[in-house]
Amino acid sequence: MRDAHLQLDYQIQRWIFNQGWNGLREVQAKAIAPILSGKTDVLISAATAAGKTEAFFLPACSALVKSDNGQNIGLYEKEGQGNGVGILYISPLKALINDQYRRLESLAELLDMQVTPWHGDSPRSKKNKQKKSPSGIILITPESLESLLIRDSGWVKQAFSSLKYIVIDEFHAFLGSERGQHLLSLLTRLEHVTERLNSPIPRVALSATLGDLKSVPQSLRPNQSLPCVIIEDDEAKASIKVQVKGYIEPSQLALESDSKKNNFESSDSQYIGIQHPYTAEAQVCSDLYRLCRGGSHLIFANSRKRTEMIATELSDLCEHNIVPNEFFPHHGSLSKELRESLETRLQKEALPTTAVCTMTLELGIDIGKVDTVVQVTAPHSVASLRQRLGRSGRRGGSAVLRMLIIEKEIDKDTSLTDKLRLELIQSFAMIRLLIIDKWFEPADTELYHFSTLLHQVLATIGQWGGIRADQLYILLCKQGPFQQIQPAHFKSLLSQMGELQLLTQLGNNQLVLGIVGERIVGHYTFYAVFKTPEEYRIVTGNRTLGTLPIETMLLPEQYIIFGGKRWQVKNIDMDKKVVDVISVKGGGKPPTFGGGSMSIHDRVRQEMYEILNNGDYRIRVGEQHLDFADKTARQLFSESIDTFNRYDLSNQPVVDKDGNSYIFMWRGDKIVNTLTALLIRDDFTVEAYAGVICISKIDSFQVCQFLQKLASQILPTATELAETVPFKMTEKFDEYLPDDLLNIGYGAQAFDIIGLKKWLEDFKKTDLGL
């Protein structure tokens, strides 16, 4: 293995030597032979910054150089043509393509190889050069590849006819999503147009470490026409340090009496900011200021709204204390300029910098390592917690994670779910699953993706002009990734598309685009398969601050927080989708951002039950119990345990309170959704929050009777249950789907009938006292 690099082209060995590297990393050495062979797919799974991209590009470029030596180069140059593109690199982010382009420059120059960044913002000149003379490496997004296939498939056929490798960066970011399904379909269509279905182009997937590696090759190439070699990074993991800090939000009553007495800065508060009533949020910001100032940190705040509030508060604290600001927000609605200036500042490491961010800084973009990662409010999944934690741990030091959790002070009005401190318990559960079990949520690769299938039908017809239904089915569902789609589903889809004039069938059985289909495919927003809310541009003077998805009504004179500062709305142009704002000092109420529902995994909820049932969240290390909670978090935990025991939740899943019944399933949202939908179907008044189902004005005896009855019945299928749900359109092209497919797709995504069945069987046993 130590001499693995000797298999590489001499010039590439020289390049490695010139980098001053101390030999190749483990994954880099292990990847050389399978990639050079060019006969298999390869999955390279390694932690961030383990040199995955070089692990691919060094052997791949080596293979490219060798096959080019002395062959036809003179002839092609004379004709003004290249000898075809050798490597197609696909990335989920434009920013990653730009990073990668910079990193490849020196190697490409040495090998005299053309490298072309190809996305919506990359220069037309570079694309034109590549168009004239296709060769070397293209770095592209799935959407740009779609546009090439539809608008210029003749060129694609010619330019990619001798393609040697397709490499997909950040493969885990695609896995299981609509966009991932789109990508796989694009790759099949590419093999089809270049007549390579029988001699497949090797696919190389680069990914952060994944849960179940064995299942990934199936996802990388659903038709299994090439084997796959898995290369894993075994390098020792750094240690992790975790702390959970609890905060108590004073009840409304306490706040009111506080403000009457006018003692805003109460005695135990270390709050050092602008005078306003004590809130847990203010205490959180005060602690963040103290913990983060002077270092380099990431604060994940879960929503853009909270991200803005915290970033603004921290900047205000800097101003108040007359020190330079070092806290900046980073999220998807901020302009590219604001985001990039922060990314550059983090990268340079010259000034202490803390980014308050959403998942925009979770993956991809190179910002180096930071001192610590802070999570404010519980993360939505163990997988994202893990990815965020991976950003911490400079110079081989331990990764440091702080979790700040706010729970409400208990008074007479406190709800049962609030008393259980479920957000805190969820945080504990996620930390334990990550550290003890080394578990995180797998991607759901069982979904149908009908919306994306409809998109691909339109795109493929757009690409070929006309195609027969049976050819379309074979291409997309047999050779391509839509392997779960039955011919009957496909027929139903096509006839609905015909009725809506998305397509038309000609006399010779060719399907062509209909009037509506032409309009959809012709519009530039067609290429992406994912849905985006309407965005308004936020403008002050001549400067665009960024964009904001507007779901609730925004009014003139209203105050908003944006880009870490306060603004007042002056004018709203509905046609141009522009909001004019002016900078203001002083308070304001931000608008609400979007809706949506979380999906907590089964295993997280079961771990929460285990913690409460055992009365212990600590991590056992040998004889010791490691307590990662601070004093307030411990107090909140003991309140939770009190409530858990008072209602006998260990044995009793249904309890009465204030005339309502609560069902504690301790299961994931799919199973909770399933029972909720069944209760609604049978006319109960139901609300589900944090995995707890509340049924209004009914006693637990009646609920138990209903559950008993349900346990002995044959449950409806997920599709049948979906028929009872009024609003099911979640994806971009759902509005064109026939009802039967919409129900199948929604049912598979939202419900888990088997999971509910198992829970009901357990319930039956406990309820009968068995």
Next chain:
DNA sequence: GACCTGCTGCGGATTG
């Protein structure tokens, strides 16, 4: 009581 990603062709203004 959630987040993120991406996209064309062309007309007009500006610059070398």
